[in-house]
Amino acid sequence: DSGEYKCMCSNEVGHQNSTSVTLNVLYPPKNLSVSISPSGEIVERLVNLTCSSDSNPPVETYTWFKENGTSPVGSGQSYRALQSGLYYCEVQNKLGSERAAAVSITINGTLDNKLKINPNTTLDFYKANLESANLSVSGKESWYSLMSGAARPPHLPDSVRRLYLSRGLFFRQIKEIIMQRNCFSALLGIIIDSPKLSVSISPSDEIVEGSSATLTCSSDANPPATCEWYKGTKLVRKIPTYTIAKVSSEDGGEYKCKCHNKVGHQYSNRLTLNVLSPSHRVSMSISISSNILEGSSLTLTCGSDANPPVETYEWFKEKQSSPVGSGQSYRALQNVQYYCKVLNKLGSVRSATVSITINGEVA
Numbered sequence: 001d002s003g004e005y006k007c008m009c010s011n012e013v014g015h016q017n018s019t020s021v022t023l024n025v026l027y028p029p030k031n032l033s034v035s036i037s038p039s040g041e042i043v044e045r046l047v048n049l050t051c052s053s054d055s056n057p058p059v060e061t062y063t064w065f066k067e068n069g070t071s072p073v074g075s076g077q078s079y080r081a082l083q084s085g086l087y088y089c090e091v092q093n094k095l096g097s098e099r100a101a102a103v104s105i106t107i108n109g110t111l112d113n114k115l116k117i118n119p120n121t122t123l124d125f126y127k128a129n130l131e132s133a134n135l136s137v138s139g140k141e142s143w144y145s146l147m148s149g150a151a152r153p154p155h156l157p158d159s160v161r162r163l164y165l166s167r168g169l170f171f172r173q174i175k176e177i178i179m180q181r182n183c184f185s186a187l188l189g190i191i192i193d194s195p196k197l198s199v200s201i202s203p204s205d206e207i208v209e210g211s212s213a214t215l216t217c218s219s220d221a222n223p224p225a226t227c228e229w230y231k232g233t234k235l236v237r238k239i240p241t242y243t244i245a246k247v248s249s250e251d252g253g254e255y256k257c258k259c260h261n262k263v264g265h266q267y268s269n270r271l272t273l274n275v276l277s278p279s280h281r282v283s284m285s286i287s288i289s290s291n292i293l294e295g296s297s298l299t300l301t302c303g304s305d306a307n308p309p310v311e312t313y314e315w316f317k318e319k320q321s322s323p324v325g326s327g328q329s330y331r332a333l334q335n336v337q338y339y340c341k342v343l344n345k346l347g348s349v350r351s352a353t354v355s356i357t358i359n360g361e362v363a
Contacts, residue, residue, distance in 0.1 A: 001025055002056075028096030029055040034089055034103045047081040047105050051089035053098070059091045067102050081105055196220045199257050199268040207247045208346065209277035215242040217257035217268060225259035225266075249275050249307070278347035279306035284340060284354050301329045302340035302351060310342045318353050332356055 002025040007018040031054040036047060051062050064074035067086030073079070081087060088102040197219045207213045217227045217240045227240035231253055236242065240259075244251055252275035257268040287299040304310050315325035318337035324330075332338060335357050341350040 024056070026056055026095055029053045029059060029091045029093060029098040032089065032091060032098055032100035034087070034100050036103060036105060049079045049081055049087055049089070049103070049105075051077055051079075051091060051100060053091045053100075055091065055093050057093050057095070059093050061092045063090045063092075064088075065090065065099075197257070197259055197266050197268050199255075199271055201271055201273060205272060206274045206276055209249060209275050210246055213244045213247050213251075213273060215244075215255055215257075215271065215273075216240065217259065219259040219266070221259060221261055221266070223261050225261045227257055227259040230256050230258060247273075247275055249277055249280070249305075251275055252307075274307070276307055276346055278344060279304040279310065279342050279349045281305050282340065282342055282349055282351040284338075284351050286354065286356070298332050298356060299329055300332055300338060300340070300354070302342065303328075304342045304349075306342060306344045306346075308344050308346075310344050312343045314341045314343075315339075316341060316350075 002023055004020045004022050006020045009016050009018075033052050035050045035052070037050070038047070049064070051064075053059055059077075062075060062077045063072045064079040065088055066073050066083075067088065073087075079087070079089070084106045086102040086104050088100050090097060090099040092098075197217070199215070199217050201207075202214045202216065215229055217229065219225045219227060226238075228238040229236050229242045236255075240257070252273055254270045254272050256270050259266050259268075281304070283303045285301045285303070287301070300315070302313050302315075310328075313326060313328045314323040315330040316323055316339055318339065323341075324338075330338070330340070337353045337355045339351050339353045341348055
């Protein structure tokens with residue numbers, strides 16, 4: 001009886017229609033049915049069951065049961081069956097509930113514990129299509145529906161701490177994990193489980209020239225990996241712990257560690273060794289010739305390779321203890337010998353003296 005209704009009134013003069021009114025008939029769920037996918041003979045596959053119903057207002061909850069079971073086995077309009085047996089759904093809206101007739105499914109055969117990887121998938125450490133690699137899970141055996149994605153699930157249960165391959169291989173990315181329990185299988189989901197490769201510089205990544213520095217690389221790869229150090233693209237040491245007893249400015253730069261075993265290799269993130277030192281080279285440049293025409297002046301500029309950078313520049317006349325100027329550049333006005341002195345937090349150094357001649361007086 002649900003639908004739109006309207007009234008028409010007529011007499012000998014004519015007729016008139018009312019506006020429409022809607023009759024909404026509310027009723028509990030009815031006409032329940034369960035569909036099975038895939039249909040026909042099911043061999044070593046999971047089965048999807050979908051529950052349909054006629055209900056107004058719409059269904060609020062779907063609950064799945066296995067025949068003769070006292071507790072629900074699932075919820076939601078669809079359910080993935082893992083075992084042969086009789087299954088039915090129960091649906092509910094605010095007016096009542098109803099259950100569907102049970103459907104019988106038979107799964108022929110069982111799945112062994114397998115790690116299946118798409119043959120077209122390229123892994124960082126191992127390229128293969130493994131069809132049967134035995135898996136074990138540390139801790140209590142449990143089944144969980146983990147979130148799929150390109151990163152490690154954020155809520156990995158404590159009882160599933162790490163997945164190990166009995167062959168001793170390690171993987172950058174495990175695409176799909178299917179495991180067996182009591183003759184049925186469950187998809188756990190996508191797990192990212194990379195070997196941990198860590199690198200560090202001690203005592204810090206800023207080292208004062210002349211002191212020692214140690215670069216350390218470690219990996220938890222299985223089987224154990226051999227690690228070596230590179231500066232840029234050049235191999236510098238075939239050891240995981242590289243100690244530089246007396247650091248020089250030439251040791252500064254980017255380093256990375258490479259670890260490898262019979263399965264493959266992995267590079268670490270780059271580390272930068274920053275060597276701090278007072279200036280080694282201080283130079284001066286003159287903007288015009290040292291033989292200056294009458295009435296002109298010249299500018300002296302001081303350069304330095306200090307690390308950290310120069311904090312102060314001071315200018316001196318030869319044989320005088322007090323500075324005549326400051327800043328990286330200085331405007332010379334007299335015939336005299338000049339030098340510059342540079343200072344950073346590690347020390348100071350002076351340049352060689354330059355002699356200039358100005359012909360005539362500068363106004």
